[in-house]
Amino acid sequence: MSRVAERSSGVASRIARHRALPAVVGAIAVWVSVAIIGDGSVFGTLRSGATVGAFVALTGLGQLFVIAAGNGNIDLSVPYVLTLSAYVASGLVNGNNAAVVPAALAVAGIGALIGAVNATLILVLELPPIVGTLAVGFVVETIYLEVSPHVQGNVGSFVGTVATGGVSGVPYMAIIAIVLAGLVSLVLTRSWFGRQVLALGQSRPAAELAGIRSGLVTFATYVICAVSASLTGFLLAGYVGGASPDIGASYQLGSIAVVVLGGCLIAGGVANAPGVLAASLFITLLVTLTDLIHVSAGVQQIIEGGIIVLLLSTVGKERVRVT
């Protein structure tokens, strides 16, 4: 009796308590609803949802580091970095596939610079993160609004294929997102840097007494977030076929929402990369669902908001055991 039963109840209860569970359940529920109500193919819905969702997931994975470090840290410059990168990438590549790698490095470099500026404003000038990153975001916006009329070209066919294509029915973007989420997960659990970020998010005084250089760690998280936003912008330009001033709009709250819905604590200290994936899928399919039921845009938003609140209320505050 005992051993098998104990073990399976152990596994079952661990799944039930897993912080990503509500997002996974939500994603499945919405997908099923879409499949029932809609008239497209079941897997087609999943495919497109996974592709679009992957972009949010990528920005979410970057934002995850900033939020996990706690202490009020958050990056509101994500949509602006993303948009700027779309423009810069389009301009640098200009349809020439050979230029993709150098352009990617340049874009990542710009992202790193912006992340450094964010971190400096917050750590040195002691600006509240919400204020500091938003201010940087507006400056970035001004830059790309200046730049945009002069940018022609697109990011080329290679990136376009990566962004829109797939292999045996699985979108490349989904694969990228999954691989990256796995990587982030490993970093958070198996690397010292990840431990330091999570320690900082749980208790800054304890972390500093344990010898963690909170300034450096925080700096690194902002750089990671901005770089991920910029590379996402590069890929997004491939998906959309160019750059426009508003392609980043939904990533402002989107990058934060998927972090929180995925089971991370907004106060920091707990992070869940797979949850970010599930939450991205959930949010993307949710928009599809509300589109399908043909209600006005306002009602759509109410329904989306209501479902998100419902989901959040089920992500309880149980202790997270990380071993």
Next chain:
Amino acid sequence: MAKHFGATVAVKDVDLTVEKGEIVAVVGHNGAGKSTLLRCIGGFETPTRGTIAVAGIDVNPLTVQVARRLGLRSVRQELSLPTSLSAVECALLIRGKRMDTWQARRHVERSIESLFGEMFGRDMPNPRQHLTNWEFSQRQLLEVCLAFLDYKEGCRVVLLDEATSALDADITERLLRWMRGISESYGVAVLISSHRLHELVGLVDRAVVMADGLIVGSAANENVTEAKLVELMRAGMVQARARADSRVAAEGSGGARDKPLSVEHSQSERRDGATLIEVTNVAIHPSVQGATLRVDAGEIVGIGGLEGQGQSELLRWLYTHLGRRNTPISRIRGASVLRRSARRDSSAASRPGLVTGDTRREGVFPYWSVRWNTSIKARTQLGRLGVVRSREERSVVDALLGELAVKGRPEQNIMELSGGTQQKVVLCRALLDRPTVLLLDDPTRGIDAATKDEIYRLFMDLAKSGVGLLWYSSEISELRHCDRVYVMRGGYTVGELKGGEVDEQVLEMSFSHA
């Protein structure tokens, strides 16, 4: 009245009466229960047992709002005025009256200004300015001022809980004289808890001495002298110890308190003489004025004294400065710091470890397991190219946890364990990278007796193995486990005592005003 916080008894059984117009001082060493007593009277805590009566009427429940309505005003050591308001706005906030007219506000402004001048003999900063622009000491003065604002009408009793601790001696003296005056004229009673005994002499009607949650004596009028009060405290401490010893004997627990562990300890050969810490006349702004101490390998050196005399700041400063590689002799505010590593041959600079008593805020990582809580500091041993070596983590950490008999499984969430066990985990964390000197900032605060004993034994073992320990404890009886004890007062190390039964000497040195 009694007040328990779970298993901790802060106030055991106190009967106290304060008459109209009386100024009563409550004095005692750390943990005597003075603050808890005043907080209960002010309505911030609810007594576990007993009653509080105001003007003859039992009040239950006594909340902060009820207390205020009954004329009880509290001023605590931590400032409570919102700094984004001005002095006038704070006064209006406290009084809870709506003052829409500018005449009313002007009236309040003038009242505060004149009262301030009366009480402290100096001008108040601009009452319309936000308090963020005021200095800390000015804000403290304002809080006391506002407590007395309606001394002619509704105010009955003012409770000053260490409220004068940051004030200059001359201001405090003037304040006390002023209070003398108004309590005689208007019948306002004052209950003041303070450890600055010399200020109270000649200015209070009665002084009540607390120790170990009980009132152990009192003195009135001309009998209120520093010597008398310290003597009463000493007697109280002796009684408390006798009570603890008889309790242990009755329980027959045999192990822990048979003889002070330091006797065992000092008999063993553990000194190899290397000096790990030697500081001379170190000053650390703003809390340490001049500290001189020395810790050798294998020694347990204690620091005693009342709380807040600079002990924590000194320990933290040592923690950050001893950690720096090859610290040369450096001049800090006219002081010199010399650090000699006990292990001249080791390539890594000898690292200090620090353990604080505030486990909840500065110790635990609440979402993590015991294992992860322990390993977080040991990057050099358990990491390679930035990656955590899990197998090594498991074996090394689990072994240490086992060695220290930490209850609970290593993969358990740390918050499921008791406070004492959590503190042991934090200790393990500090020990994992083999420090040569261990700095302890009141590490056994709030821990159950059994775990405390385990921790004392651990300290003994560490000292035997050559580690030097510098241990600040707010509980005098703990210092008996030390080889030597320094006492800090007012930011200075005021004495060095040889180890053993130093309780009474520490008590005296904590208070006497040289």
